[in-house]
Amino acid sequence: xxxxxxxxxxxxxxxxxxxxxxxxxxxxxxxxxxxxxxxxxxxxxxxxxxxxxxxxxxxxxxxxxxxxxxxxxxxxxxxxxxxxxxxxxxxxxxxxxxxxxxxxxxxxxxxxxxxxxxxxxxxxxxxxxxxxxxxxxxxxxxxxxxxxxxxxxxxxxxxxxxxxxxxxxxxxxxxxxxxxxxxxxxxxxxxxxxxxxxxxxxxxxxxxxxxxxxxxxxxxxxxxx
Amino acid sequence: xxxxxxxxxxxxxxxxxxxxxxxxxxxxxxxxxxxxxxxxxxxxxxxxxxxxxxxxxxxxxxxxxxxxxxxxxxxxxxxxxxxxxxxxxxxxxxxxxxxxxxxxxxxxxxxxxxxxxxxxxxxxxxxxxxxxxxxxxxxxxxxxxxxxxxxxxxxxxxxxxxxxxxxxxxxxxxxxxxxxxxxxxxxxxxxxxxxxxxxxxxxxxxxxxxxxxxxxxxxxxxxxxxxxxxxxxxxxxxxxxxxxxxxxxxxxxxxxxxxxxxxxxxxxxxxxxxxxxxxxxxxxxxxxxxxxxxxxxxxxxxxxxxxxxxxxxxxxxxxxxxxxxxxxxxxxxxxxxxxxxxxxxxxxxxxxxxxxxxxxxxxxxxxxxxxxxxxxxxxxxxxxxxxxxxxxxxxxxxxxxxxxxxxxxxxxxxxxxxxxxxxxxxxxxxxxxxxxxxxxxxxxxxxxx
Numbered sequence: 188x189x190x191x192x193x194x195x196x197x198x199x200x201x202x203x204x205x206x207x208x209x210x211x212x213x214x215x216x217x218x219x220x221x222x223x224x225x226x227x228x229x230x231x232x233x234x235x236x237x238x239x240x241x242x243x244x245x246x247x248x249x250x251x252x253x254x255x256x257x258x259x260x261x262x263x264x265x266x267x268x269x270x271x272x273x274x275x276x277x278x279x280x281x282x283x284x285x286x287x288x289x290x291x292x293x294x295x296x297x298x299x300x301x302x303x304x305x306x307x308x309x310x311x312x313x314x315x316x317x318x319x320x321x322x323x324x325x326x327x328x329x330x331x332x333x334x335x336x337x338x339x340x341x342x343x344x345x346x347x348x349x350x351x352x353x354x355x356x357x358x359x360x361x362x363x364x365x366x367x368x369x370x371x372x373x374x375x376x377x378x379x380x381x382x383x384x385x386x387x388x389x390x391x392x393x394x395x396x397x398x399x400x401x402x403x404x405x406x407x408x409x410x411x412x
Numbered sequence: 413x414x415x416x417x418x419x420x421x422x423x424x425x426x427x428x429x430x431x432x433x434x435x436x437x438x439x440x441x442x443x444x445x446x447x448x449x450x451x452x453x454x455x456x457x458x459x460x461x462x463x464x465x466x467x468x469x470x471x472x473x474x475x476x477x478x479x480x481x482x483x484x485x486x487x488x489x490x491x492x493x494x495x496x497x498x499x500x501x502x503x504x505x506x507x508x509x510x511x512x513x514x515x516x517x518x519x520x521x522x523x524x525x526x527x528x529x530x531x532x533x534x535x536x537x538x539x540x541x542x543x544x545x546x547x548x549x550x551x552x553x554x555x556x557x558x559x560x561x562x563x564x565x566x567x568x569x570x571x572x573x574x575x576x577x578x579x580x581x582x583x584x585x586x587x588x589x590x591x592x593x594x595x596x597x598x599x600x601x602x603x604x605x606x607x608x609x610x611x612x613x614x615x616x617x618x619x620x621x622x623x624x625x626x627x628x629x630x631x632x633x634x635x636x637x638x639x640x641x642x643x644x645x646x647x648x649x650x651x652x653x654x655x656x657x658x659x660x661x662x663x664x665x666x667x668x669x670x671x672x673x674x675x676x677x678x679x680x681x682x683x684x685x686x687x688x689x690x691x692x693x694x695x696x697x698x699x700x701x702x703x704x705x706x707x708x709x710x711x712x713x714x715x716x717x718x719x720x721x722x723x724x725x726x727x728x729x730x731x732x733x734x735x736x737x738x739x740x741x742x743x744x745x746x747x748x749x750x751x752x753x754x755x756x757x758x759x760x761x762x763x764x765x766x767x768x769x770x771x772x773x774x775x776x777x778x779x780x781x782x783x784x785x786x787x788x789x790x791x792x793x794x795x796x797x798x799x800x801x802x803x804x805x806x807x808x809x810x811x812x813x814x815x816x817x818x819x820x821x822x823x824x825x826x827x828x829x830x831x832x833x834x835x836x837x838x839x840x841x842x843x844x845x846x847x848x849x850x851x852x853x854x855x856x857x858x859x860x861x
Contacts, residue, residue, distance in 0.1 A: 310631065310673065310676045311673055312628050312630070312631035312634075312673055312676070312677065313631030313632060313635075313676060313677075313680060314631065314632060316676055316680070330675070332675070332679070333679045333682070333683070334675070334676040334679040334680055335679075335680060335683055336631070336632065336635065336680065343683075346683050347683060350679065350682055350683050352738060
């Protein structure tokens with residue numbers, strides 16, 4: 188808890204006055220707290236440069252970073268399954284034109300995980316609460332999410348995760364192995380500790396890709412208190 | 413002595429605003445207080461020397477002291493009355509309306525401040541107070557010929573709403589459900605549900621608590637108080653009004669958009685072992701189930717349910733209700749099915765629901781239950797006594813099964829005379845009985861947490 192607070196205060200001190208924090212700002216911070224993020228490179232600004240070589244592995248994903256965009260998919264601010272340099276350059280050029288873009292984030296693409304949404308908010312009745320839900324369809328349509336007073340410990344994190352209706356997805360379905368409980372609880376505990384500091388009013392890691400041996404934060408957003 | 417004993421079981425009460433007439437609230441309350449033996453009553457009335465045969469005080473200054481004061485005077489007078497009661501009592505039930513609920517938040521804040529400085533804990537305002545079957549205390553403004561009181565029993569009941577109080581009382585009276593005590597706290601300027609959970613946790617007459625809530629002031633304190641009940645092995649069943657609020661729809665991030673205060677509340681309840689009723693009927697039926705059943709939702713091992721019926725349609729309706737709640741009915745284990753096929757007619761439906769058909773015999777219920785008991789966590793039994801094969805003898809078979817299990821058993825049965833006899837036997841053996849398959853299914857859900 189103390190470590191989370193220290194790291195968060197450091198992050199905030201480098202960005203005085205900034206209200207909304209996006210993934211390129213949060214990922215190094217989350218990595219510092221022991222969470223996994225994809226390997227990536229942030230290309231700042233709107234320069235239409237031509238990439239001739241890159242130290243990341245294909246397939247890749249390119250995302251426009253903009254504080255005006257609420258959903259990258261809806262705003263066309265994300266290109267996935269990039270298989271070569273030609274596709275990469277075309278995606279980078281296109282995304283620099285997205286409204287409010289501050290730059291583009293190029294990342295190695297991960298496939299095959301179970302997508303979860305993990306976060307925290309300040310609730311008017313319970314104060315800081317942690318959130319867990321499955322990503323994609325489940326969270327948008329079925330509203331299958333659960334909350335618990337933050338911070339939670341490892342046991343509380345797993346209780347939270349397994350209290351959703353579709354909890355069977357975590358136990359392994361359709362030939363997928365069960366997700367790593369250690370990695371899952373680590374991500375929930377960390378998010379719950381972040382919201383419990385009261386320094387952010389909201390934080391969402393969505394999606395977090397859950398595998399049998401790790402959990403990787405693919406996108407993140409937060410609002411300063 | 414426990415903290416709230418003076419409120420729930422006072423030896424002396426001062427009634428400010430007492431009246432000699434049952435047409436007035438101060439008269440109804442006086443009449444209801446007279447029902448408690450060994451209670452010293454000090455009615456306060458500026459005109460009469462005695463009210464309903466009880467010597468009255470002209471003013472509060474003449475009061476030697478009382479465990480509890482009840483105030484039924486217009487809202488603007490209440491703060492002054494509390495000042496006069498300073499040093500004479502530690503608890504006051506403020507029945508008077510006309511505070512925050514009527515837009516006079518200033519009056520309520522003033523009363524709160526005065527009570528705090530006078531060292532008086534308040535219940536209300538705009539409330540009816542306490543009904544305690546253990547001590548015989550009844551502070552309600554409802555005449556007992558209009559709202560019949562439930563009998564003595566094991567359910568603790570807290571409510572923010574007086575309307576819900578009277579509806580639950582009518583239901584409890586009609587169904588013979590007993591309560592330990594009920595507390596109505598209205599505007600909740602002082603004591604609220606959290607204080608009553610703590611009280612009921614330590615009350616030996618209370619086995620389970622039901623609670624009707626409109627708002628929660630402090631979620632963390634709510635969970636802490638509910639935790640005291642759980643620590644004593646006493647289940648809590650909650651009905652929360654105001655489920656539809658959209659919440660923080662303008663929030664930027666996903667988490668904020670999804671939260672909404674009801675969503676958070678409901679989700680947190682589930683993780684803390686507090687059961688939620690979805691409507692008033694489920695709250696009342698659930699209370700009845702908790703009161704009668706030997707099973708404790710806090711100790712439920714799982715949610716695997718067997719439906720055992722002699723009528724296909726009723727079984728399917730029960731199964732549908734479970735499906736709506738996301739509870740599945742697992743099929744019979746293969747070995748059990750093989751053994752049961754050896755013992756029972758082959759035209760029975762060997763599934764879940766298990767269908768004994770119209771050609772059922774009483775003893776078949778026992779055969780199926782004994783064989784399947786180890787494989788399920790709860791049992792919904794449907795016995796439609798329109799057929800000859802179901803007789804009064806079924807009561808003994810169900811009672812014998814109930815005697816040997818701590819798992820919840822709920823019965824749905826009709827209302828003919830044979831059914832009445834079976835129902836009475838079942839209830840005496842710890843099996844709650846309901847008149848529709850869906851209500852029985854909901855209660856089994858409550859009993860499984």
